[in-house]
Amino acid sequence: MNEGPEALDLRVETVTIVPVEGNAEICRLLLGTNVGIVGMSLCDKATGLIAAKLGNSAIAGKDPRAAPALYHALHAADAAPPAIAALDIALWDAKSKTEGVPLWRTLGGSRGPWNVMRGDAKGQAIHVQLEGNLDQDLERIAAAQSAIARKIVEPVIALTFPANWNHPDDAAKVIAHAQAIERHFDIAFIELSLPLDSTGAHLAIGKVIRAALCNGRGFGRISDFRPALECRALDGYLLDVDALGLTGAMVVANAAAAYDLPVLLAPSMGNLALHLCGAMPNFAFAMWDGRLTASGTGRADQSQSVPGLDATLGDDPGIGLEGFS
């Protein structure tokens, strides 16, 4: 029989939020445990307040190593998805700190390098936010493409359509815009802002455009993705870890893998979503998040090589976001 070490009694004791210096919008969510390990995540202040309250009522006293089980229990109790996501990330952070390894290793993945997609010319893929005026949008794409084309033979171009094109009736507008753009550019991915259950609109758009249709940013319940999954209405899933949590993102990624569809990761606070890349069977690209790196310190402790062309994860335990700012 295998003799293990004494079973560790590990519990979350308190859930608190502390401000992030120099950034009024973002706070740290901290899960203090009885053994001194502190699980951490980053979220906006409003989410942090809800998450702390939820954490103190529903997570305190629980073992953070059960992160996925706690995640599913919180969703079963119908708590707010972004607050669950913030708790989930902090629980995973605590879990991998308990193992003394970076989160990517806890998840069984690898350090990379992973494809990142940026709004500027530093990645191998470019991501352009469109605003809906065709001439201006074409110029935006052209500018981004010419900046990257010097380094990459066939750059990957992903477009995010305007956030206010968010009604199923906007399908005709989406089609006209996408077709006009595809006359000039070879677009790999188009991210839509339609409701995720606009199956008819997704299928109608997908029939007449060439790019892979993606959606999912901001959606935080696994069940939100079911209508699209059941009808194969999308060609790729854009998973937003700040809404869906690490646990939920993994579930949806595996469901998308049933069709061999790619997963793109939406920008995540401090780019912590990169930890998931190696643990997903179908990771393609991660959208780079500049919110924390803008302060200058960024993920310097975490990422041994930041774009450039890709991102590589480091060896700090957990999500590795202790050291910024």
Add this chain to the structure above:
Amino acid sequence: MKITDFRLDTYVMKMDRLVGDANLPDGTEMMPGAILRIGTDEGLEGISLGFGTGIAELFPAIEGCDPRDTVHLWKRIRDWLHKAGNEGMASLSFSAIDAALWDLKAKIAGVPLWQLLGGREGRVKAYASGLDYCLSDEDLFRFYRRMAERGVGAGKLKVGLDLKADMRRIGIMQEALSIASDKPELMIDANEYWSARHAIRWMARIEEKFDIVWVEEPAARHDYLGLRQVSDSIRASVASAENLKSLEQVSPLLANRSASILNLSANHSGVTGCRQIAQAAHGFGVSVSMMNCQANFMAHVAAALPNHTMMEVVDPGREHCLTFDNWIEDGHIVMGEAPGFGIGVREDVLAMLQADPPQGKGKFPFPRREGAGLYIVPPQPGEVPWATTQPEE
């Protein structure tokens, strides 16, 4: 930490009793065993149990790598097998390697695997499964009663060849389980012997008398439209997927809503593959049920799945050369604190089995019975130890 070597021990065991189904009604008492151990430069060793004997072909894909990077290594083997196919012995070996690496990963972390995988407790609801086509009515009752005495109030019966006798035996199972539950959960398993239409006809007659929770493999594993037809035509859930190997093979069942329950095991491309399928199923709103295995080691994986219903327990006596750290209590498989799968090897017994292989009736794997999917070949005289339905009845 680095993976340095492996050791594969194969052996044959004789179980405590026969096991059989519609494809092999007279059953077998013999079963092959394979214990894989993957070694590291720090002395820790990962163990898995299965049937894979093609380990040497795949080992170069993981040799020298860090064993904690389980999913990463799984992807390497998956890609390695891409053209040849994740099938047959290659698939079983892939599964065995992956499971041993997860055992190792949990041992490195010093925790039972259910905890490493994020479960809240090492406890999984169990259902009794006799693999019982070869058991007399009396032995059938005894088996389910013995499980019911341990609190198990759910059971699954092998059916398929003799409708009236199958119904009599569902009643025997129900009666035996009734000491554990006022309303035992009843499942049946046709092991792909029926066609979809046959399943619809016979399920209609069975459901006149019994409330069946699920019917397992009521049509062929790949007939996702036929399974969907059955799903749409009966009250019970359809369970399937036990003979598929990977998410790619399971995906038509999900995309076509062919089954409400997926039967999973370590042979679904290891712990990694099994979890992937379970999570994908969760995305589609489908539940999963872990299949029986030696020492119930996959209960560790089941305990950490969000959509797991209950796990199959057969308990035919397959643990001759194993020690393990779980037991049945209050209708649940309860796991102890031993790290990884909690499995150990009794070297002396293993050496004895290898030196002097036991002899007995039958062998694995089960073949397919004549008539499957086409017409019914009822049990022949002397084939089963229970009263078959005669023409004059």
